[in-house]
Amino acid sequence: MSEILRKQFLRHVAQTSPAPQLIEVARAEGVFFYTPEGKPYYDLVSGVSVNNVGHANPVVVEAVQRQAADYMHIMVYGEMVERPQVEFARRLAEALPEPLDTVYFLNSGAEAVEGALKLAKRYTHRTEMISMRRAYHGSTHGAMSMMGQPEGEEWKCAFRPLLPDTKAIEFNSFADLEQITERTACVLCEPVQGEAGVRVPAEGYLQALRKRCDEVGALLIFDEIQVGMGRAGEMFAMKKYGVTPDIVCLAKALGGGMPLGAFISSQEIMSTLTHDPVLGHITTFGGHPVCCAAGLAAMKFLQDNKVVEDVERKGALYEELLADHPAVKEIRRSGLLLAVELGEASKLYRLIDLFIAEGILSDWFLYCDTAFRISPPLVITDAEIKDSVRIIKKCLDRL
Ligand SMILES: Cc1ncc(COP(=O)(O)O)c(C=O)c1O
Numbered sequence: 001m002s003e004i005l006r007k008q009f010l011r012h013v014a015q016t017s018p019a020p021q022l023i024e025v026a027r028a029e030g031v032f033f034y035t036p037e038g039k040p041y042y043d044l045v046s047g048v049s050v051n052n053v054g055h056a057n058p059v060v061v062e063a064v065q066r067q068a069a070d071y072m073h074i075m076v077y078g079e080m081v082e083r084p085q086v087e088f089a090r091r092l093a094e095a096l097p098e099p100l101d102t103v104y105f106l107n108s109g110a111e112a113v114e115g116a117l118k119l120a121k122r123y124t125h126r127t128e129m130i131s132m133r134r135a136y137h138g139s140t141h142g143a144m145s146m147m148g149q150p151e152g153e154e155w156k157c158a159f160r161p162l163l164p165d166t167k168a169i170e171f172n173s174f175a176d177l178e179q180i181t182e183r184t185a186c187v188l189c190e191p192v193q194g195e196a197g198v199r200v201p202a203e204g205y206l207q208a209l210r211k212r213c214d215e216v217g218a219l220l221i222f223d224e225i226q227v228g229m230g231r232a233g234e235m236f237a238m239k240k241y242g243v244t245p246d247i248v249c250l251a252k253a254l255g256g257g258m259p260l261g262a263f264i265s266s267q268e269i270m271s272t273l274t275h276d277p278v279l280g281h282i283t284t285f286g287g288h289p290v291c292c293a294a295g296l297a298a299m300k301f302l303q304d305n306k307v308v309e310d311v312e313r314k315g316a317l318y319e320e321l322l323a324d325h326p327a328v329k330e331i332r333r334s335g336l337l338l339a340v341e342l343g344e345a346s347k348l349y350r351l352i353d354l355f356i357a358e359g360i361l362s363d364w365f366l367y368c369d370t371a372f373r374i375s376p377p378l379v380i381t382d383a384e385i386k387d388s389v390r391i392i393k394k395c396l397d398r399l
Pocket of ligand 1: 048108109110111113136137138139190194195223224225226251252
């Protein structure tokens with residue numbers, strides 16, 4: 001990378017950490033991205049669970065180019081009939097369990113969460129909103145209020161006051177479900193907690209959560225922003241765990257690499273946004289036709305090529321190949337989302353540097369800096385899994 005470009009990046013592109021990864025990207029294809037000097041990197045992050053269909057997937061590229069040439073933005077959300085939006089909404093509704101058949105498209109995950117929270121308050125006429133400890137739902141004020149960090153911890157504390165009438169319960173604690181009451185508008189839950197370091201639900205937990213919400217009339221919202229669109233080994237994680245929420249939030253891989261989010265509910269619940277007041281939720285760019293065309297092409301690609309059907313086996317292959325290394329203390333996994341636990345943050349930071357030198361992009365988790373992430377494009381081949389494990393083990397040997 002040229003020194004001038006590096007300096008301009010640090011000077012003019014807003015930074016949120018003192019240690020950006022600072023790798024210049026020239027192009028990307030499949031499970032790799034390349035620097036201008038031609039150095040390949042295995043992308044084991046996928047832009048944080050975005051690039052499920054692989055980089056520069058030709059069907060997505062073609063859909064983007066075609067739609068950009070036909071038309072881009074015309075009018076704010078919900079006024080015009082735009083074919084990519086309609087077709088994508090129909091395909092999502094067909095793949096989701098009933099009654100999740102009405103899709104509100106937005107630009108990002110945090111926006112999908114904001115919309116879902118507002119919808120739950122509007123539908124139930126209640127105000128209390130419950131989240132899970134160590135949840136991550138986005139960085140806007142509402143989503144941040146639902147981060148589920150204990151009071152006083154730095155992220156939330158620095159931005160107070162946040163939303164009132166929110167509280168957090170412990171994910172997987174059956175006892176804590178008692179805190180959901182007739183006052184509760186909604187419970188927001190990732191069926192698999194991503195940034196907590198891949199925490200899967202305990203046997204029967206999501207069923208018990210569903211039952212408790214039904215008992216007290218609270219809406220259950222699943223945040224499948226990180227684990228939806230095939231990552232967990234089913235198109236939607238709710239199918240894997242056999243629990244249907246009242247609202248589901250999607251984003252990240254939803255747009256096939258383009259910015260797209262959505263909250264999806266039943267027609268009955270969603271229709272409350274049309275009256276008292278009208279225009280209960282507004283977005284200019286949400287459901288942008290180019291993003292919907294990309295997302296539609298990506299979902300069709302996953303379905304036509306039965307990509308999701310192979311995700312569980314590929315995840316298990318990574319697990320099997322890494323489990324015997326002495327530096328690996330534990331592997332937590334759902335489909336092709338793995339947290340490889342080393343037990344020590346200092347080891348992990350050293351490892352990430354070794355990875356970068358050897359051409360592997362990985363990362364830690366927001367609430368877990370003792371484990372590294374493996375979440376490659378779902379199209380990764382067995383040969384690429386084995387080769388990336390060879391490099392990972394070479395780096396682990398040097399710890
Ligand atoms: C589970 C989950 N929800 C919400 C978000 C926020 O999505 P976005 O960054 O698109 O706002 C993320 C992002 O990492 C996430 O992992």
